[in-house]
Amino acid sequence: MPEVIRAEGRLDLVITPNQGRRINVSEHINATATITEQVHLTRRSMHYWRVTLDHPPVNIFGPEAIPQLNEVITALETDVEVKVVVFDSAVQGFFLTHYDFLAPIENTTRLPPGPTGLQPLPDMLVRLSRAPVVSIASIRGRATGVGSELALACDMRFASREKAILSHFEVGAGVVPGGGPMARLPRLMGRGRALEVLLGADDIHGDLAERYGYVNRSLPDSDLDTFVEALATRIASFDKRAISETKRFADVASLPPDFEIAPEWDVCFASIMRPAAQERIKKLLELGLHKPGDVENRLGHYVGRLG
Amino acid sequence: MPEVIRAEGRLDLVITPNQGRRINVSEHINATATITEQVHLTRRSMHYWRVTLDHPPVNIFGPEAIPQLNEVITALETDVEVKVVVFDSAVQGFFLTHYDFLAPIENTTRLPPGPTGLQPLPDMLVRLSRAPVVSIASIRGRATGVGSELALACDMRFASREKAILSHFEVGAGVVPGGGPMARLPRLMGRGRALEVLLGADDIHGDLAERYGYVNRSLPDSDLDTFVEALATRIASFDKRAISETKRFADVASLPPDFEIAPEWDVCFASIMRPAAQERIKKLLELGLHKPGDVENRLGHYVGRLG
Amino acid sequence: MPEVIRAEGRLDLVITPNQGRRINVSEHINATATITEQVHLTRRSMHYWRVTLDHPPVNIFGPEAIPQLNEVITALETDVEVKVVVFDSAVQGFFLTHYDFLAPIENTTRLPPGPTGLQPLPDMLVRLSRAPVVSIASIRGRATGVGSELALACDMRFASREKAILSHFEVGAGVVPGGGPMARLPRLMGRGRALEVLLGADDIHGDLAERYGYVNRSLPDSDLDTFVEALATRIASFDKRAISETKRFADVASLPPDFEIAPEWDVCFASIMRPAAQERIKKLLELGLHKPGDVENRLGHYVGRLG
Numbered sequence: 001m002p003e004v005i006r007a008e009g010r011l012d013l014v015i016t017p018n019q020g021r022r023i024n025v026s027e028h029i030n031a032t033a034t035i036t037e038q039v040h041l042t043r044r045s046m047h048y049w050r051v052t053l054d055h056p057p058v059n060i061f062g063p064e065a066i067p068q069l070n071e072v073i074t075a076l077e078t079d080v081e082v083k084v085v086v087f088d089s090a091v092q093g094f095f096l097t098h099y100d101f102l103a104p105i106e107n108t109t110r111l112p113p114g115p116t117g118l119q120p121l122p123d124m125l126v127r128l129s130r131a132p133v134v135s136i137a138s139i140r141g142r143a144t145g146v147g148s149e150l151a152l153a154c155d156m157r158f159a160s161r162e163k164a165i166l167s168h169f170e171v172g173a174g175v176v177p178g179g180g181p182m183a184r185l186p187r188l189m190g191r192g193r194a195l196e197v198l199l200g201a202d203d204i205h206g207d208l209a210e211r212y213g214y215v216n217r218s219l220p221d222s223d224l225d226t227f228v229e230a231l232a233t234r235i236a237s238f239d240k241r242a243i244s245e246t247k248r249f250a251d252v253a254s255l256p257p258d259f260e261i262a263p264e265w266d267v268c269f270a271s272i273m274r275p276a277a278q279e280r281i282k283k284l285l286e287l288g289l290h291k292p293g294d295v296e297n298r299l300g301h302y303v304g305r306l307g
Numbered sequence: 308m309p310e311v312i313r314a315e316g317r318l319d320l321v322i323t324p325n326q327g328r329r330i331n332v333s334e335h336i337n338a339t340a341t342i343t344e345q346v347h348l349t350r351r352s353m354h355y356w357r358v359t360l361d362h363p364p365v366n367i368f369g370p371e372a373i374p375q376l377n378e379v380i381t382a383l384e385t386d387v388e389v390k391v392v393v394f395d396s397a398v399q400g401f402f403l404t405h406y407d408f409l410a411p412i413e414n415t416t417r418l419p420p421g422p423t424g425l426q427p428l429p430d431m432l433v434r435l436s437r438a439p440v441v442s443i444a445s446i447r448g449r450a451t452g453v454g455s456e457l458a459l460a461c462d463m464r465f466a467s468r469e470k471a472i473l474s475h476f477e478v479g480a481g482v483v484p485g486g487g488p489m490a491r492l493p494r495l496m497g498r499g500r501a502l503e504v505l506l507g508a509d510d511i512h513g514d515l516a517e518r519y520g521y522v523n524r525s526l527p528d529s530d531l532d533t534f535v536e537a538l539a540t541r542i543a544s545f546d547k548r549a550i551s552e553t554k555r556f557a558d559v560a561s562l563p564p565d566f567e568i569a570p571e572w573d574v575c576f577a578s579i580m581r582p583a584a585q586e587r588i589k590k591l592l593e594l595g596l597h598k599p600g601d602v603e604n605r606l607g608h609y610v611g612r613l614g
Numbered sequence: 615m616p617e618v619i620r621a622e623g624r625l626d627l628v629i630t631p632n633q634g635r636r637i638n639v640s641e642h643i644n645a646t647a648t649i650t651e652q653v654h655l656t657r658r659s660m661h662y663w664r665v666t667l668d669h670p671p672v673n674i675f676g677p678e679a680i681p682q683l684n685e686v687i688t689a690l691e692t693d694v695e696v697k698v699v700v701f702d703s704a705v706q707g708f709f710l711t712h713y714d715f716l717a718p719i720e721n722t723t724r725l726p727p728g729p730t731g732l733q734p735l736p737d738m739l740v741r742l743s744r745a746p747v748v749s750i751a752s753i754r755g756r757a758t759g760v761g762s763e764l765a766l767a768c769d770m771r772f773a774s775r776e777k778a779i780l781s782h783f784e785v786g787a788g789v790v791p792g793g794g795p796m797a798r799l800p801r802l803m804g805r806g807r808a809l810e811v812l813l814g815a816d817d818i819h820g821d822l823a824e825r826y827g828y829v830n831r832s833l834p835d836s837d838l839d840t841f842v843e844a845l846a847t848r849i850a851s852f853d854k855r856a857i858s859e860t861k862r863f864a865d866v867a868s869l870p871p872d873f874e875i876a877p878e879w880d881v882c883f884a885s886i887m888r889p890a891a892q893e894r895i896k897k898l899l900e901l902g903l904h905k906p907g908d909v910e911n912r913l914g915h916y917v918g919r920l921g
Contacts, residue, residue, distance in 0.1 A: 134813050155809045171553050174546040182556035188804040190495040191561035192523050195462045198553050199441050200538055201545070210825075211517075211524075216806050217825075231814055237921025238815070239788040239890035245881055246785050246812050249796035252874055254805035260559055267552055276546035307544025478860050481853040489863035497802040498868035499830050502769045505860050506748050507845055508852070518824075518831075567866055574859055583853035614851025 039068040040090070046081040048236035054090035057292040061146040062100025063107040066120045073124045076131045083243055084235040086228055087154060088138040093297065095139045096147030098169070101281055102290060109269065116258055119265045121146070121179050125153035129255055132244030134235050138228045139164040139215065144203075144299055149179030152188070155247070157215040158231075160224045161206040165300075166214050170268075172201035172303025173284060174277030178268025183256035189213040203300030280306045346375040347397070353388040354543035361397035364599040368453040369407025370414040373427045380431045383438045390550055391542040393535055394461060395445040400604065402446045403454030405476065408588055409597060416576065423565055426572045428453070428486050432460035436562055439551030441542050445535045446471040446522065451510075451606055456486030459495070462554070464522040465538075467531045468513040472607075473521050477575075479508035479610025480591060481584030485575025490563035496520040510607030587613045653682040654704070660695040661850035668704035671906040675760040676714025677721040680734045687738045690745045697857055698849040700842055701768060702752040707911065709753045710761030712783065715895055716904060723883065730872055733879045735760070735793050739767035743869055746858030748849050752842045753778040753829065758817075758913055763793030766802070769861070771829040772845075774838045775820040779914075780828050784882075786815035786917025787898060788891030792882025797870035803827040817914030894920045 038055040051072050053059055076085055089095045114123025128135055128150075137143070137151040140160040144167045151157050151166065159166070168185075170177040177198065185194035193212045197204060206218035219227050235243065271277055281289070283306050288295040295302050345362040358379050360366055383392055396402045421430025435442055435457075444450070444458040447467040451474040458464050458473065466473070475492075477484045484505065492501035500519045504511060513525035526534050542550065578584055588596070590613050595602040602609050652669040665686050667673055690699055703709045728737025742749055742764075751757070751765040753773040758781040765771050765780065773780070782799075784791040791812065799808035807826045811818060820832035833841050849857065885891055895903070897920050902909035909916050 134809070154806075155813070156806050171545055171549045172541075174549050176549055176552045176556070182553060183560050186557055186561035188806060190520050191557065192461075192463050192495060193520070194561065195441070195554065195557055196523050196538075198557060199462070199542060199545075199550055202541070213520075213804050213807070213827075216810050231810075234786075234816070234918045235813060237918065238785055238813075239888075239894075239921075241888070242785045242788050242790055242885055242890065243813055245790045245885065246796060247809065249790070249874075249878055249881070250800055250805065250809055250812060253797050253870060254800035254808065256560060260556075264556055267556070271549055271552065274546075274548070276549065280546075304541045304544065307546075478852055478856045479848075481856045483856055483859045483863070489860060490867050493864055493868035497827050498864065499768075499770050499802060500827070501868065502748070502861065502864055503830050503845075505864060506769070506849060506852075506857055509848070520827075563867060567863075571863055574863070578856055578859065581853075581855070583856065587853070611848045611851065614853075 037068060038065045039072055041072050041075070044232075045236060047083045047240075048232050049076070049082050049085045051085055051087045052090050053087065053096045056091050058290070058296045059089055059091040059094035059096050059141075059147070060098065060100050060290065061096055061150075062103045063111065064103075066108075066111060066124070069124055070114070070120065073127050073131070076133045076135075077127060081240070082133050083238065083240050084134040084136065084232045086136045086138050086232050087150065088228075089141060092141065093163075094141040094147070095137070095143040095164070096150055097142050097296065098145030098147070098299075100290075101285065105269070105272070118258060118262055121149075122261050122265050125149060125180055126255075126258055126261060128153045129155070130248075130251060132240070132247065134232075134243060134247070136228060136232060138224060139166065140221065140224060141165070142167075142203075142297070142299070144169055145177070146179060149177070149181055149184075151215075152181060152184045153179075158224060158228055159206045159209055159215040159218040160221040161218040162221045164206040164209065164215070164218065166197075166204045166209050167202065167300050168198050169201050169203075169299045169303050171199055172280075172300070172306065174271065174274065174280040176264070176267045176271040178265045180256070180261045180264060182264060183260040185214075187254060187256065201300065201303055203298065344375065345372045346379055348379050348382070351539075352543060354390045354547075355539050356383070356389050356392045358392055358394045359397050360394065360403045363398050365597070365603045366396055366398040366401035366403045366448075366454070367405065367407050367597065368403055368457075369410045370418065371410075373415075373418060373431070376431055377421070377427065380434050380438070383440045383442075384434060388547070389440050390545065390547050391441040391443065391539045393443045393445050393539050394457065395535075396448060399448065400470075401448040401454070402444070402450040402471070403457055404449055404603065405452030405454070405606075407597075408592065412576070412579070425565060425569055428456075429568050429572050432456060432487055433562075433565055433568060435460045436462070437555075437558060439547070439554065441539075441550060441554070443535060443539060445531060446473065447528065447531060448472070449474070449510075449604070449606070451476050452484070453486060456484070456488055456491075458522075459488060459491045460486075465531060465535055466513045466516055466522040466525040467528040468525040469528045471513040471516065471522070471525065473504075473511045473516050474509065474607050475505050476508050476510075476606045476610050478506055479587075479607070479613065481578065481581065481587040483571070483574045483578040485572045487563070487568045487571060489571060490567040492521075494561060494563065508607065508610055510605065651682060652679045653686055655686050655689070658846075659850060661697045661854075662846050663690070663696050663699045665699055665701045666704050667701065667710045670705050672904070672910045673703060673705040673708035673710050673755075673761070674712065674714050674904065675710055675764075676717045677725065678717070680722075680725060680738070683738055684728070684734065687741050687745070690747045690749075691741060695854070696747050697852065697854050698748040698750065698846045700750045700752050700846050701764065702842075703755060706755065707777075708755040708761070709751070709757040709778070710764055711756050711910065712759030712761070712913075714904075715899065719883070719886070732872060732876055735763075736875050736879050739763060739794055740869075740872055740875060742767045743769070744862075744865060746854070746861065748846075748857060748861070750842060750846060752838060753780065754835065754838060755779070756781070756817075756911070756913070758783050759791070760793060763791070763795055763798075765829075766795060766798045767793075772838060772842055773820045773823055773829040773832040774835040775832040776835045778820040778823065778829070778832065780811075780818045780823050781816065781914050782812050783815050783817075783913045783917050785813055786894075786914070786920065788885065788888065788894040790878070790881045790885040792879045794870070794875045794878060796878060797874040799828075801868060801870060815914065815917055817912065 135154040137154040749768040
């Protein structure tokens with residue numbers, strides 16, 4: 001983690017120390033004041049921010065992270081100085097992985113819709129895509145489910161050739177993905193490859209991700225940070241208005257309409273409640289899902305063994 | 308050909324023996340009961356079907372194959388168990404090639420529109436794309452004209468690096484393609500490459516097809532069957548409803564509307580009747596079109612020598 | 615320059631000799647009769663034309679070239695014989711570069727809209743894309759700003775692997791691009807790579823341009839001319855009506871609507887007038903913009919050092 005530069009921004013997220021970050025979910029629901037910070041905001045400068053996903057051991061994304069990510073997205077939307085933000089991870093092996101299957105489902109479903117009228121997670125993702133800021137996903141480790149959806153909502157994606165794995169495993173678990181990938185993937189890589197990613201539900205490593213257009217480029221792991229840093233620093237030196245106006249025009253040609261994304265979330269949650277998904281998720285949990293180990297590391301392999 | 312597994316499905320296509328499959332077209336027009344089966348359906352399991360195109364010597368697609376393919380498409384739409392279908396070929400060197408230029412044109416034009424309101428061939432292709440089943444084209448040999456259109460209507464395409472050739476030769480023969488490629492190709496590979504395929508009208512081999520996104524991947528010929536088999540078996544193990552709901556969302560983002568495809572067919576048939584096409588097709592027939600040999604094998608080369 | 619073949623076409627552009635082509639801008643404004651020809655039309659045959667961009671030393675595109683290009687576009691729209699046109703450059707190192715920053719802005723803004731209702735430059739570009747003729751950009755040297763926009767308006771793009779550089783440097787100069795790239799690039803290469811090109815504003819060399827789909831293919835420099843010549847000659851042998859009808863269908867699936875392109879131009883000119891752009895352009899001019907040398911050669915590098 002780089003040193004935190006505290007600019008005179010509106011946001012003041014607490015950067016917690018590394019130890020003791022993981023606490024029991026059942027203890028802290030409704031006790032948001034004590035929830036461990038999983039989404040760190042670091043200001044490299046007024047113009048260039050980093051958002052680091054830090055929920056060890058496997059960077060699962062659950063309902064308690066939603067307000068944290070929302071605070072960051074709101075800051076990106078409203079800060080007048082920020083021009084570029086890089087999303088990365090502090091957890092080895094995981095950029096950001098699937099949604100929390102252990103959190104009570106009401107913790108998610110009771111959250112009110114966001115400003116776009118979408119449910120909170122897709123709401124934040126479409127707002128990130130439209131924010132007047134360049135967003136870059138620097139992907140090292142696994143980006144699956146929500147992790148892939150966050151990466152896809154960013155403006156650009158760069159991946160470690162050796163260490164990045166992108167995927168949508170959900171269909172393999174009986175679940176319809178919910179955070180926009182059916183709307184976003186075909187626009188990025190064409191129908192054929194998008195359907196392979198979604199319906200094959202397998203792990204996509206760095207080089208194939210580049211060939212498919214899932215990421216802008218895959219780079220040797222040792223070059224990834226230098227490349228992303230140079231690009232972000234470069235963009236941070238440009239004029240914010242030229243950036244945001246140019247991006248807004250490209251949005252018209254490239255962003256899916258919200259009404260295409262909206263139903264994905266509802267159908268996703270409906271699918272999770274069905275026996276086909278419940279049985280598969282139960283099997284995955286028995287095999288070791290939600291814990292460090294082979295199932296989380298090779299989720300694509302394991303969903304192929306459930307049916 | 309694998310052994311046929313007869314499930315308790317509605318469909319009961321006759322799997323004919325390999326010998327004597329080719330009969331004289333003029334003999335069997337209006338004698339549909341005796342038409343040789345060119346479209347074989349094999350059930351590897353309840354969930355995983357194969358459709359094998361088998362019209363030697365060069366796998367031409369003509370009006371007599373339309374009801375055969377239609378029966379398969381209808382089964383894919385309505386069977387409650389099937390999850391994945393692979394289209395392949397039993398004819399060496401040809402996945403599926405161009406439309407039959409020798410069949411009387413009335414044999415095609417007198418066929419009533421299908422359920423979508425489109426003419427039979429484009430009707431079947433758009434229904435295949437929307438069927439609640441994953442369709443995979445396993446391309447070894449030439450996929451040109453209708454062959455490419457069928458591959459493009461499938462959800463995914465995998466090609467033999469050494470033996471696959473994809474193309475739209477039609478413009479080179481004075482003909483406007485008719486089964487949807489102008490609607491599908493630009494969405495798959497972008498305008499520039501789509502126009503090169505359509506207006507250059509040349510043969511595209513496996514590796515270039517992958518670089519252009521014409522196919523998902525090209526694989527060494529010796530790996531193609533294993534790869535496709537593993538993917539199909541994997542998908543067949545997933546939950547059908549999760550598959551079909553996910554696909555339906557992706558359809559919204561990736562399928563051309565039917566009204567874009569509809570006029571292609573009419574304009575295609577109008578173009579065939581024009582002297583420019585008639586002369587070119589006549590020359591191709593004189594050179595050896597419709598017969599095994601160099602013209603069918605290297606159609607892209609030969610259409611470049613007609614003008 | 616190849617030998618000029620004078621067909622019995624309507625157009626009769628003067629092909630000027632190579633010497634004395636560059637004249638002082640301040641001298642020839644409002645003296646269009648004496649403006650040096652920067653856009654050469656050569657008819658290789660009735661069916662195959664070349665348009666050569668020739669404004670040494672760095673192939674800047676300015677208001678005085680607009681009527682010249684317009685005459686060519688009009689001819690391509692209306693000539694009944696032409697089937698294919700190749701755009702190339704006679705200036706070493708530059709296919710076509712940015713707009714003229716030294717010409718009085720009124721020389722551009724006073725020009726009336728074209729037949730599409732768009733301002734002249736975007737008007738010509740969308741008309742080129744819709745013309746019933748196959749347009750091919752043969753890119754050797756830098757295609758930046760207007761140069762990239764012209765290439766993107768062509769139906770296909772082929773690049774010298776060693777010598778082609780494509781880019782949109784504009785955002786790096788505080789300027790919003792104006793000739794359609796925000797509408798065209800995402801449709802060609804997906805949102806992520808398009809935003810990298812537009813907002814990273816850096817030079818994209820031949821091979822990366824191919825990987826991104828910015829060009830159809832990059833070819834070894836020694837093969838580029840042979841390849842493009844063969845493709846153009848091939849297309850010129852096809853039937854014009856089959857070409858134009860096929861292209862028109864592909865247009866529906868791939869061209870941005872004019873209303874998406876229209877506002878880019880206005881916002882571009884508004885952005886140029888802002889201090890952020892004026893300061894950056896002034897710095898670039900002091901460093902050597904508009905003159906042969908390192909700034910024009912490596913514009914991507916230099917815009918990264920202005921902020």
